[in-house]
Amino acid sequence: MAERLRLLLDWKLDAKHALFIEGLERGAYARAGIALELNEPQAKSIQALELLHRGGAELAINYPHNLLLSAGRYPGLLSAGALVQRNPEGLLSLEARPVRAPGELAGRRVGIGPSPVSRAQFEVFCRTNGVDQESLQVLTVGFDGEELLLAGAIDALDAVAYAVARTQRKGHPVCFLPYARYGIPDSPFLVFAARAEWARAQAGLLRSFFRVTAESFQRVSGWGPAQWAAYAGAIPGRNGEEEQAVWQATRPLILEEGRLFVQEPAALARLQGILLEGGLMDRPVQLADMFPDRFLPPEGAR
Numbered sequence: 001m002a003e004r005l006r007l008l009l010d011w012k013l014d015a016k017h018a019l020f021i022e023g024l025e026r027g028a029y030a031r032a033g034i035a036l037e038l039n040e041p042q043a044k045s046i047q048a049l050e051l052l053h054r055g056g057a058e059l060a061i062n063y064p065h066n067l068l069l070s071a072g073r074y075p076g077l078l079s080a081g082a083l084v085q086r087n088p089e090g091l092l093s094l095e096a097r098p099v100r101a102p103g104e105l106a107g108r109r110v111g112i113g114p115s116p117v118s119r120a121q122f123e124v125f126c127r128t129n130g131v132d133q134e135s136l137q138v139l140t141v142g143f144d145g146e147e148l149l150l151a152g153a154i155d156a157l158d159a160v161a162y163a164v165a166r167t168q169r170k171g172h173p174v175c176f177l178p179y180a181r182y183g184i185p186d187s188p189f190l191v192f193a194a195r196a197e198w199a200r201a202q203a204g205l206l207r208s209f210f211r212v213t214a215e216s217f218q219r220v221s222g223w224g225p226a227q228w229a230a231y232a233g234a235i236p237g238r239n240g241e242e243e244q245a246v247w248q249a250t251r252p253l254i255l256e257e258g259r260l261f262v263q264e265p266a267a268l269a270r271l272q273g274i275l276l277e278g279g280l281m282d283r284p285v286q287l288a289d290m291f292p293d294r295f296l297p298p299e300g301a302r
Contacts, residue, residue, distance in 0.1 A: 002035040003205050008048050008060040010190055012040050013235045015162070015247040016083065016254070018223075021231065023216040032208040049074050052193055058202075059209075060193045064263075064291070065117045067193055068272055071285050078196045080206055080295040081261030082188035086253045087180045089121070089189070092159035094149065095173035099156045102129035102182055108155040111141035111148055118158055120278030121184055128183035160189075161253065165245035185270035188263050189253065191291075203295060210297040214260050221251060263291040 009017060020038055023029050029036040041048050045062055046069070052060045053074040061083055070077070091110070093099040099108065102125070112118050119138075126133050141148055141157070149157045150172060159176075167174050180186040199206060223231075228247070229240030254260070268287050275281045 002030060002033050003202070004035045004037065005029075005059065005205065005209060006037045006039060006057040008039050008041060008051065008057040010041065010045060010061040010063075013038075014238070015243045016250050018220045018231055018243075018247065019213050019216045022220050023212045026216070026219075028212045028215060029209070032212050034205065034209055034212070036209075046070060049077060049193060052195065053077060055195070058194065058198060061190050062193045063117075064188050064191050064268065065271060065275060067191070067290060068275055068285060069117070069280060071290070076196050077193055078199060078289065079188075079191035079263060079291045080194050080199050081210060082191045082263045083261070084190040084250070084253050085188055085255065085260075085262055085264070087184065087186045087189050087267075088161040088178075088250075088253050089158065089184070090161065090176050090178040090180075091156040092149065092163060092167065093156045093175045093177070095175055097152075097155055098175040099177055100175055101177070102126075102131050105131050105156065106135045109137040109139060109153070111139050111145045111154040111157045113145070113158055114140050114142060116278070116280055117275065120274055120280060121179065122158060123278070124274050125179055125182060125184055162246045162249040165242060165249055169239070169242050169245070185267040185274070186264075187267035187271040188291075191263065192261075199295060206295045207297055210261055210295070214297055217255065217260060220247070223247075259296065261296050263293065265291070 007020065020036065024036055039057065046066045048060050048062055049066055049070050051057055064079060067077055067079055091099055099105055112122050123133065139154060141154070145157045146167060148154045161176060161178065164174055164176050225240060225244065228244040232238035232240040232243045265287060268291055272281070272284055272287065276284060
């Protein structure tokens with residue numbers, strides 16, 4: 001009998017989730033003994049960890065900083081592997097009034113999300129690159145950030161690289177300044193969070209899940225316009241051409257070289273350093289325990 005595996009997504013279905021849909025429709029998870037269920041989140045990402053902690057899901061796609069920050073509140077959680085291995089965050093601006101280098105931020109209005117992690121990361125970016133924060137007007141923005149950028153209410157927006165395709169599709173050429181090129185750690189961005197007790201008991205199931213997902217990664221990487229149109233057509237509000245462009249931007253963040261699902265210890269240590277420096281964590285955690293590599297698929301899986 002197949003083992004139930006409820007995967008709590010980070011957001012409503014988009015390009016990166018094609019990995020799971022492809023494996024489901026191909027029957028590959030079922031053949032591996034996995035009854036995979038995909039659930040879209042109903043609350044903020046850190047609250048999804050509460051659901052995971054209570055046993056409401058077996059895996060949750062979430063942010064590594066949430067795991068670090070909630071270690072005391074939700075003990076016994078770990079990351080079994082990284083979905084998005086590299087940091088896609090940076091500053092998005094319009095080509096009409098671009099920000100192409102940190103020095104061009106002086107006197108600009110910058111929209112940053114409400115997360116204290118986003119603010120702490122931006123402050124480190126500014127200090128590292130000699131940007132005088134007193135010369136900036138930093139505004140807290142929510143889901144209206146892109147609208148504010150397009151309306152000219154802000155000059156730059158803290159965003160992710162794969163947002164570029166969505167903004168450009170609206171007819172707005174953009175510039176994107178990746179944080180990872182300017183001193184911010186290129187650490188995992190989205191990981192597969194799990195209860196440590198469950199992960200240890202189901203280590204074989206986890207490896208099978210990663211193996212099938214790795215196969216699906218290769219298959220989705222070969223999709224053309226027809227497959228993307230079919231995938232997006234089943235998701236309200238999605239467009240095949242746009243999702244294909246988003247995938248092309250996301251794919252190298254999932255895997256550029258090496259192995260899928262890897263969690264880089266040095267980059268995670270630097271991420272934890274930012275959280276400690278910003279006063280968001282009282283004490284460091286043992287990263288090797290929270291971000292182990294023992295659940296990864298064999299070396300040959302790509």
